[in-house]
Each structure stands twice: as structure tokens, then as C-alpha cells.
Amino acid sequence: MAVTSVDNNLTTYENKVTGKTNTGSTMGKDQFLKLLVTQLRYQDPTNPMEDKEFVAQMAQFSSLEQMQNLNSSMQLNQAMSVIDKKITWQESDGNYYAGVVSSVRMKDNKPYLMIDDVAIDMEKVVKIEPKPATATENTTTD
Known part of the structure; x- marks a missing residue:
């Protein structure tokens, strides 16, 4: 087999x-x-897997897990770097929206940017800008 x-x-x-459906090839x-x-x-009991084969597969499993953990960490760091910045994103209806990111929320091991009570998938972001200055931040005293 x-x-x-x-x-x-x-x-x-x-x-x-x-x-669930497996949409990717990974x-x-x-x-x-x-x-x-x-x-x-389902291995053949008269010809079991050798120790070195088993150890190699467990090493592959460990490597895969560490890569996925690293990827999750990198995604979270990227999302955190957008806090207090203005983003523009496109929704599935084709419309563009903008707002300032106030926080990051994790859902299903994936970070979402929070604007008010709206969670935005980072994959929808098309533009990132510095936070717009408010009138009180622009005033200077001499």
C-alpha cells in the first residue's frame, strides 16, 4: 500500500x-x-519500522511544529507593529475601508487587527500609513 x-x-x-476541507497542498x-x-x-508486525526511520519522522514532525510556531510568532509581531497606524483594507464586496488599529486579537491562531469592534484579516490590508495627527497633537507652544 x-x-x-x-x-x-x-x-x-x-x-x-x-x-473541514483541505484547501491547500501543505x-x-x-x-x-x-x-x-x-x-x-498498520505496519507489518513481521517487518516493523526501524528505529532510525521513526526517529527521522519524529524529527520532521518537531521541525514542522517549530516552523509553524515561528510563523505564528512572526504574524503576531507583524500585526502588533500596525497598532496605532491607519490601515486601508478591501472587503469581499470590493469596497475599501480605513481606520486606525487599536489592538490585535488572536482567533484560530491567526492575528486580526481591531478597529473599534471590527476584526480585520491582515490579508485584506492594502495600505498602511502613520496615524493621522489630531488637532491637539499639532499645536506647539513657543
């Missing part, structure tokens, strides 16, 4: 159970771990 068929069956089963850490467990469960 080819590993791809196990992966395809696992993905199909997972989609039926969770109701494999996340959860899918990788499920595939590894499935591989171990």
Missing part, C-alpha cells in the same frame, strides 16, 4: 468527521502526526 493512499484515505476520513502538524500514527498502526 502506498503512503499516498493512506494520506488520501486519512484526509477523506478526517474531512467527513470534522467537516500538511500541518496535526495531519503529519495522524499520518505517522496511521503508519505505525
